[in-house]
């Protein structure tokens with residue numbers, strides 16, 4: 424059975440996405456966490472898959488409110504062997520978890536920066552005086568929250584359930600349609616037939632119109648792009664890596680031709696994978 428790295432400790436949305444992945448690849452088995460290994464940060468989980476300590480890592484890549492998860496994008500660009508095996512989109516409904524009797528008793532709220540940002544307006548309205556402390560994951564401080572009624576954490580209902588902690592408010596995300604896309608990353612090519620592909624490339628900054636040239640390679644062939652996002656190369660100001668999602672499998676001859684042409688107009692081109700997307704309206708554990 425597949426071993427999976429995810430952002431821990433137990434109870435994160437990444438764990439829920441990993442359980443969903445197990446359900447997709449072993450539809451006849453009850454998904455269980457025994458082959459899932461929690462890591463403290465997203466780069467550590469990705470690194471474990473890159474080194475072969477686990478078969479795959481399940482990591483968040485994009486949220487509908489906050490956009491790209493930069494740590495994941497940077498690790499993907501640096502990776503030498505990982506391919507996207509599968510994408511999973513999950514609804515994200517946050518709970519305010521605390522042993523406090525009233526909101527007024529809460530002095531500190533812990534959560535991952537993405538989750539704090541997804542609840543920003545609710546926090547400003549209901550907990551204007553509480554300190555917001557960013558943590559490596561949503562479930563990082565749940566043991567402390569269990570022992571001190573002045574503390575709260577933002578995490579899933581599933582997390583509250585597995586740590587046996589009370590939920591003070593639910594849902595507290597600013598938008599009801601909040602959702603996050605997760606990627607399953609592994610060293611082998613995916614076994615299922617892909618529907619989408621992802622690429623990343625850097626450009627020669629001295630080539631005028633370089634970005635337009637890359638985009639017209641797709642436009643000329645009627646290939647639909649569903650996302651374009653940039654990250655700094657970190658070499659110098661004004662140099663970027665572009666991440667592109669394409670609504671076509673890599674085996675599509677039209678895309679194959681486009682990729683050949685793309686090699687001439689990019690400095691460094693990486694094919695990140697061709698994969699299927701599972702979109703869930705309701706998470707298996709909400």
Ligand SMILES: O=C(O)C(=O)C[C@]1(C(=O)O)C=C[C@@H](O)C=C1
Nearest residue numbers: 435436437483535537560561603
């Ligand atoms: O997996 C988790 O629970 C996390 O803490 C990470 C994370 C993220 O980085 O986007 C995952 C999903 C939600 O969008 C909020 C936080």
